[in-house]
Amino acid sequence: MPNNDPVDRARHSTQNRRRFLGLAGATVVGALAGCLDGEASGTVEIDAEPVDFEGSALTADGTSWDDLPELSGELEVYSGRREAQIGGLFDELESHYDELTINRRYEDNETHLSLIDEEGQNSPSDVLYTQDSGTLGALKRLGRTAPLTTDVAEVVRESWRDPEHNWTGVSGRTRCVAYNTDAWSDDELPDDIFAYPDDERFTDEMGWRVDSGSFLAWIRAMMVEHDRETASQYLQEMDAAGVTDYTGGSTTPEALAAGEVTVGFVNHYYIGRLLADQPDVPVDVTFTDGDIGSLFNVSGAAVLDSSDNKTLARNFIRHLLAREGQEFFVETNSEYALIEGVEYVGDLPTLDQINPPEFDLNELADLEPAVDLLREAGLR
Amino acid sequence: MATETSQTTRTTRQFGLTLVSGAVAAAMVFPLTWIVLRAFSVEPTRAGSILFRFRTVEIAANSIALMVGVTVLSLLIAVPLAFLTVRTDLPYRRFWTVVVALPLAIPSYLGAFAFVAIFRPQGQLQSILAPLGVESLPSIYGLHGATVVIALYTYPYIYITTRAALKTFDKSLIDAARTLNHGRWSTFKRITLPQIRPAIIAGSLLVALYAVSDFGTPAFMQAEVFTRQIYLEHQSLGGGDYAAFLSLQLVALTVFILVLESRVRGDETLYSGNSGGGGGTHRIELGRWKWPAMAFCGLIGFLTLVLPVGTFFQWLLTSQTDVPSSFQFQWSHVANSVYVALAAAIVAGIAAIPVAYLSARYDSSAGGIFERATYVGYAVPGIVIGLALVFFGANYGGFSVGGLELSLYQSIPILVFAYVVRFIPQSVGSTRTSILQVNPRLTEASRTLGNSPLRTFRQVVLPLIAPGVVAGAALVFLTTMKELPATLLLRPTGFETLVTRIWAAESAGLYGYAAIPALILLVVSGLSMVIILRQEGYET
Numbered sequence: 001m002p003n004n005d006p007v008d009r010a011r012h013s014t015q016n017r018r019r020f021l022g023l024a025g026a027t028v029v030g031a032l033a034g035c036l037d038g039e040a041s042g043t044v045e046i047d048a049e050p051v052d053f054e055g056s057a058l059t060a061d062g063t064s065w066d067d068l069p070e071l072s073g074e075l076e077v078y079s080g081r082r083e084a085q086i087g088g089l090f091d092e093l094e095s096h097y098d099e100l101t102i103n104r105r106y107e108d109n110e111t112h113l114s115l116i117d118e119e120g121q122n123s124p125s126d127v128l129y130t131q132d133s134g135t136l137g138a139l140k141r142l143g144r145t146a147p148l149t150t151d152v153a154e155v156v157r158e159s160w161r162d163p164e165h166n167w168t169g170v171s172g173r174t175r176c177v178a179y180n181t182d183a184w185s186d187d188e189l190p191d192d193i194f195a196y197p198d199d200e201r202f203t204d205e206m207g208w209r210v211d212s213g214s215f216l217a218w219i220r221a222m223m224v225e226h227d228r229e230t231a232s233q234y235l236q237e238m239d240a241a242g243v244t245d246y247t248g249g250s251t252t253p254e255a256l257a258a259g260e261v262t263v264g265f266v267n268h269y270y271i272g273r274l275l276a277d278q279p280d281v282p283v284d285v286t287f288t289d290g291d292i293g294s295l296f297n298v299s300g301a302a303v304l305d306s307s308d309n310k311t312l313a314r315n316f317i318r319h320l321l322a323r324e325g326q327e328f329f330v331e332t333n334s335e336y337a338l339i340e341g342v343e344y345v346g347d348l349p350t351l352d353q354i355n356p357p358e359f360d361l362n363e364l365a366d367l368e369p370a371v372d373l374l375r376e377a378g379l380r
Numbered sequence: 381m382a383t384e385t386s387q388t389t390r391t392t393r394q395f396g397l398t399l400v401s402g403a404v405a406a407a408m409v410f411p412l413t414w415i416v417l418r419a420f421s422v423e424p425t426r427a428g429s430i431l432f433r434f435r436t437v438e439i440a441a442n443s444i445a446l447m448v449g450v451t452v453l454s455l456l457i458a459v460p461l462a463f464l465t466v467r468t469d470l471p472y473r474r475f476w477t478v479v480v481a482l483p484l485a486i487p488s489y490l491g492a493f494a495f496v497a498i499f500r501p502q503g504q505l506q507s508i509l510a511p512l513g514v515e516s517l518p519s520i521y522g523l524h525g526a527t528v529v530i531a532l533y534t535y536p537y538i539y540i541t542t543r544a545a546l547k548t549f550d551k552s553l554i555d556a557a558r559t560l561n562h563g564r565w566s567t568f569k570r571i572t573l574p575q576i577r578p579a580i581i582a583g584s585l586l587v588a589l590y591a592v593s594d595f596g597t598p599a600f601m602q603a604e605v606f607t608r609q610i611y612l613e614h615q616s617l618g619g620g621d622y623a624a625f626l627s628l629q630l631v632a633l634t635v636f637i638l639v640l641e642s643r644v645r646g647d648e649t650l651y652s653g654n655s656g657g658g659g660g661t662h663r664i665e666l667g668r669w670k671w672p673a674m675a676f677c678g679l680i681g682f683l684t685l686v687l688p689v690g691t692f693f694q695w696l697l698t699s700q701t702d703v704p705s706s707f708q709f710q711w712s713h714v715a716n717s718v719y720v721a722l723a724a725a726i727v728a729g730i731a732a733i734p735v736a737y738l739s740a741r742y743d744s745s746a747g748g749i750f751e752r753a754t755y756v757g758y759a760v761p762g763i764v765i766g767l768a769l770v771f772f773g774a775n776y777g778g779f780s781v782g783g784l785e786l787s788l789y790q791s792i793p794i795l796v797f798a799y800v801v802r803f804i805p806q807s808v809g810s811t812r813t814s815i816l817q818v819n820p821r822l823t824e825a826s827r828t829l830g831n832s833p834l835r836t837f838r839q840v841v842l843p844l845i846a847p848g849v850v851a852g853a854a855l856v857f858l859t860t861m862k863e864l865p866a867t868l869l870l871r872p873t874g875f876e877t878l879v880t881r882i883w884a885a886e887s888a889g890l891y892g893y894a895a896i897p898a899l900i901l902l903v904v905s906g907l908s909m910v911i912i913l914r915q916e917g918y919e920t
Contacts, residue, residue, distance in 0.1 A: 084889075103873040119774035211599075247602070277889075
């Protein structure tokens with residue numbers, strides 16, 4: 001139902017916000033009782049039926065862009081992924097289609113979410129493209145998503161997308177243990193993430209970035225996989241072990257390269273890119289074995305409910321999941337493809353070699369308990 | 381009879397001026413209503429638990445410590461520098477005058493970045509010292525590091541205002557004091573200091589408020605203050621409510637500072653018998669002291685200018701492959717930066733005049749309140765002003781002209797408005813000081829000669845205060861050039877400025893591509909600094 005009254009729209013936005021905050025409050029209680037599941041998002045009405053697609057279906061082998069409907073017109077993308085990571089793909093799409101213009105606004109994931117919330121139904125954005133699944137889950141909880149096409153569900157496994165078709169992952173990354181090779185060799189490092197804070201060898205040697213969505217999602221995953229108490233204790237022990245909190249994505253890898261700290265907990269592709277840029281730096285990665293320390297998470301995208309260009313937006317997301325899109329993530333960004341037909345190439349191990357834990361990313365749709373935990377731990 | 385009439389016109393005039401100045405103040409405070417709106421949408425119990433927890437106290441204490449530390453350190457740097465460059469025979473005085481003013485042209489987050497790269501425990505300095513057995517430097521992370529870095533990049537506010545005051549006050553007073561056998565120190569304390577005190581306080585206010593509003597530096601230096609926490613809350617999906625509360629506390633702190641400042645400001649009758657300056661000005665001969673004096677200037681210049689510029693050049697040498705073509709430098713980025721900064725400077729410069737005039741010339745409480753009100757936006761972080769204007773712009777910014785749907789949202793006007801809200805105090809302060817220096821007898825004379833008030837203002841007052849207005853506008857220009865958070869939120873899509881390019885390159889770790897825009901930013905801002913220093917009038 002189109003709504004053109006600005007006051008009403010603003011109120012609508014405030015209502016959503018209240019609902020969201022109300023949920024957040026409920027979540028605190030729920031988490032304490034240890035019994036809350038993702039179904040709480042049912043209070044916000046969202047459209048859960050996927051829509052039909054045009055052209056060829058996406059396939060796990062990799063559909064070619066040429067078999068998908070042409071993209072034409074102006075698309076406004078709010079991107080939490082940075083220009084250096086993703087600008088090239090947008091450019092490639094624009095040069096593939098003469099009639100396509102992709103207007104990009106780059107900001108932090110969470111800032112985009114705040115923006116969309118403040119903008120209400122007047123948001124100029126068609127697509128929110130984020131670095132992590134948590135922000136997309138939060139967007140859905142705000143009731144601001146629109147369903148994707150049916151073929152998306154056929155190629156992306158259910159743990160990497162919203163079961164109600166409101167967002168999907170498009171590329172993957174794992175948490176890893178990055179280390180300075182002058183200080184450590186692979187076999188000296190524990191393959192259990194919880195062994196690090198206990199081990200005196202690593203006191204004052206560790207660094208990570210706590211202000212990112214990835215970190216938040218990771219801590220939330222730890223709370224889900226284990227429990228709140230375990231995560232809380234882990235954070236306290238890491239703090240006691242003198243872990244350094246860095247700001248910004250590439251600061252931890254740089255600190256590792258400089259030897260300021262010798263062990264860092266980061267997303268794998270930062271190291272992949274560091275090694276691609278400067279092959280001589282004394283930095284390498286290792287992975288914990290099957291535990292949360294090598295959590296697999298996705299970057300993803302969703303169509304906004306307020307978009308007046310939904311067909312183009314849906315087809316844009318299909319292009320990201322087609323062969324050329326998936327190859328871009330692997331070749332340019334050192335990320336993992338989400339469809340089976342595109343293999344990882346690069347300096348780091350393939351997904352099969354790493355053994356990340358089986359984890360349903362939908363469990364991360366509500367990050368508020370993690371935020372509260374980080375506040376409690378003095379990290380926020 | 382005649383006096384009565386003049387009394388009524390004066391009252392009418394004051395009434396008109398009060399209206400205009402009130403409108404400006406209201407426009408400047410208006411975006412802040414959003415904070416209140418957000419804070420009040422929080423459930424009371426949650427609000428209580430947010431407000432009354434130890435961490436809130438800790439953050440407030442840290443913010444106050446940062447503010448006090450930065451202000452004191454800035455005073456210790458700025459006042460001696462101003463004195464050295466105005467009142468002594470310091471060798472190469474003109475050179476030093478410009479050099480020690482330039483740090484204001486460098487965004488403090490870039491300064492912080494360079495500082496961290498060089499002075500961090502295992503940074504570049506440590507690797508130079510490593511052969512001497514230095515394995516690690518003491519940590520610069522935390523409140524102390526943030527205090528030093530912010531002070532080094534904001535002290536020029538005090539330096540500039542103090543210089544202007546030192547240059548304009550009547551030096552014959554000093555000669556008189558010296559003739560009466562007062563020693564140098566006693567003369568400084570009894571004659572110079574009271575004369576330059578309002579200027580020092582005005583500069584300190586800008587420094588103090590900047591210190592609490594700066595986001596980039598505390599984030600880099602890991603200092604837990606309001607701005608960093610506000611940012612972190614915005615990073616915590618749905619943390620906007622807590623962010624609003626923190627912003628509200630920050631505003632409360634600001635209002636407290638503003639009230640405090642107006643208490644200590646005291647008597648400000650600055651105008652002197654003649655145009656100032658005049659009389660025999662004896663520069664203090666430094667003698668052997670000129671070496672330590674130059675070393676002091678040199679050290680400040682080295683820390684604040686040479687280090688970051690050196691870092692930028694280092695960046696230039698890093699090679700990076702596979703970079704999207706959008707990272708290539710374009711002159712349009714410079715043009716865009718200058719365009720919005722110029723627009724903000726002009727709007728702020730003009731809007732500041734009625735506010736400054738009312739508060740300087742009329743002894744009304746409204747004038748004082750309006751003037752103070754324009755300062756509040758300056759202490760609120762750009763992301764808060766940005767989000768507030770996103771809300772108002774997107775939801776109420778649309779209008780139709782002859783069937784054509786237009787929106788203020790993500791447009792240049794709303795961006796420029798955000799800059800004016802953030803930076804107008806610099807213009808108000810500078811304009812106000814220059815109005816205080818105009819002897820009211822001059823306007824009275826003009827009125828006696830039959831000139832209308834408006835004509836008097838245009839022909840007598842405006843030429844006299846023009847340097848102050850221009851200097852204030854130039855300060856707004858300079859800070860707008862550096863502004864990042866509100867720019868990112870409110871700019872039209874695809875509108876790239878120097879800072880948005882620096883941000884894009886830096887956040888991607890592509891430092892090589894941040895270097896050129898950073899260096900150009902420095903040159904353009906440096907030029908505006910020269911304009912500011914020129915407005916001090918005659919060059920001695």
